Amino acid sequence: MSRKGQSITLSISERDKAELEAIALELGMKWGDRPNISKLVEAIARRQLLVFPNNDWSETRIRALERSIHALTDIGQIEQAKIIAELLLERSELSLPLRAEIERFLENLPPPWRLEIDRYILHHQPFQLSYHDAAERLWNFTVRHAKVTPHEKRLYLDCWCEETEGNQDIDDLQHNWCLRLDRIQDAAVTPVEGQWLPNLAQIDVELHLLKGLAFAYRAKPEDRENDWLPDQPRVRRVVRRVSSTFWFFREVMQYGEDCVIVAPDSVRDRIKQKLLTLCHLYNIETKS
Secondary structure (H helix, E strand, O other), rough: OOOOOOOOOOOOOOHHHHHHHHHHHHHHOOOOOOOOOOHHHHHOOOOOOOOOOOOOOOOHHHHHHHHHHHHHOOOOHHHHHHHHHHHHHHOOOOOHHHHHHHHHHHHOOOOOOHHHHHHHOOOOOOOOEEEOOOOEEEEEEEEEEEEEEOOOOEEEEEEEEEOOOOOOOOHHHHEEEEEEHOOOOOOEEEEOOOOOOOOOHHHHHHEEEEEHHHHOOOOOOOOOEEEEEEEEEEEEEEEEOOOOOHHHHHHHHHHHHHHEEEEOOHHHHHHHHHHHHHHHHHHHHOOO
């Protein structure tokens, strides 16, 4: 004589029942084509499934994962940021404001063309980028190196492109472009044949840092040399790899008279021209 299984009654809401059925479906626990909650409960009782608290993560862990979402987004790793965001939403200890912020992030993920660019960068695949910017100008670039970089709290696509027409940087850096991502309204991205380059075009620029800046300066990852001049002990010499004079000048101009660009002449001459233009705007006479 067969022995019938013991029955139990669960007093749960329709919403909780639907959640249990969804878990049963996800784990393949079905009766025919329908989810089977009984199998789910049985698997828990037999410790085939382990149940742990969902509200015991520390505030430190939650905040670290939240910051990682922003950090991954800034470097273009959207898929990884999405995974962490979805993981956090599964936690019951999330505050309501933080939960709402993460939900907004998932509702406003970057457009498909941005995700496609991220995939090409990840796999070192050259691609062609065609887009209209905010001023309705059409741009076409063949990209052979790219990275998503934050500049002054905005995200840009720093890229090496075959096209140079219209680039205003010095000759050695005219293959480099810096495209502000939020100004790209829509884009067509397609793979192209050829080699992916290891880096943007780069040049070495020598700086001399004076006075208090010489002592307060902290080395940057792109610095190749950082030492004191032997014949001028209060002057720090820095040689840095530079891929864009635009962003380089934005940094060194804030140092004012405590920073001097020494070489190469192409960069030194350009900063001199900027200073002469500034003097003209302030009606300061300079010797020719």
